[in-house]
Amino acid sequence: MNEPCALLELCDINLVRGGRHLLQQVDLKLGRGEILTVIGPNGAGKTTLLRVGLGLLPPTSGRVYRHPGVTIGYMPQRLHIDPTFPLTVKRFLAMADVKRSGKVLPMLEEVGAAHVLQSPLFSISGGELQRVLLARALMREPDLLVLDEPVQGVDVHGQLDLYKLITRIRNERGCAVLMVSHDLHLVMAATDRVLCLNRHICCSGTPEIVTNHPAYLELFGPLAVQHLAVYSHNVNHRHDTHSDRSGGADVG
């Protein structure tokens, strides 16, 4: 993963709103094919950081660098479609990129949601919506996927599936992934690096480094300890997935 040229780089980002420091001296660097997960408690500024990285929110100070010509697939945290808006999943995806509208069905199949193709967007379940949003993000064949809480509203089993799917997408497409999660347990097996945020960066590095870091243990307390058990449990059970992933990473 020694990519010399970053796809996305944030340097010394500060964001002040209404006298409150929402982000303080945050640095972030993401190379091609890399999965970086931002974790942190509620109100830690995770989504804010994503929005700064996407250029949706100008920072008070600091530098945002996006590699020229980089295509971004964004998956927002929520999508509220008014029931009066007659929009099928098919149309929703086709609108993302008219030139690739023939890819709608294959894309839905890839995320395992082909059965909702003709359904109205407002009527599908939370888990299906997450998959459809992921398919939407993939429609433009992005170099960088930005996912804001991609597994929110999904049951534990579905969460595991979604994380596996995200890892597979990275392995097959070689796109970088920047995601936000407030889940500590499952995401660790699906990410290369973790950035632990609480308005400033508490610690960052590989999951192994972060989960043993005093700042992490302090921030999440008992949750973190509980997590350690789950994590090692996961590693044992996901051994195949794991070796699969490193194989894919070499290629990408």
Added chain:
Amino acid sequence: MLDDFLLRALLGGLGVALVAGPFGSFVVWRRLAYFGDTLAHSALLGIALGFLLHLNLTLGIIVVCQLLAILLFFGQRQRQLASDTLLGIFSHGALSLGLVALAFMEHIRVDLTAYLFGDILSIGLADLGWIFGGGGLALAGLLWLWKPLLAITIHEDLARVDGVPVDRINWAFLGLIALTVAVMMKVVGLLLVTSLLIIPAATARRFAGNPEVMALLASLIGCFAVAVGLYGSFTWDTPAGPSIVVAACGLFLLSLLLPKRLIPGSF
């Protein structure tokens, strides 16, 4: 027999209903009903301005609606007041200010009812020109912005990340809707403008499987309501603007009676 004034009324009403369909659909999708009301309520101020500056009254209304749209655009960027509170202030403030301003013009006696509920039977050729010229312009603009507007309606940030110039499109949309509201004034009056925007669109929703069909159906349903309303008004000597709205409401209720499974391609 069809009299000339009745023919002009019908033409004006149909023109307005055609424009109102697609705009009304966006008003429904984006929950802008109250916003449309606020724009319409400012029309009296436009009429006062028209009298004051010896402008064409429709032009006065257009100018004031545009100015209010700009004010609202900035107003909604602040986070101190909820947007419905802000709209309430602007809406009733503008309406009252318009009434007070007209009262100050002692040499002018206006028929307030005509402005509040429309005066479709007095539509002249110049009015038809405004309706078809202004309305046609608004409709052409909306078609031009159609795709990016749909994208923004779904999710603003998603559209932004995809490279849609969201702020510019929203600006243009507000300008177009202000123009539409101004043009509709003559037919249904400032108190009923929003109803002709949202009722046909809400009726069309049950029969539509995609946004384009809904917009088109809303136009047709609006046209039908205009025709029925005018006929009723002529037959029973009832006020035309309200009769049109009553007809639209009747169509809406009728559409609810139709079982969903009998409507192909809708959801």
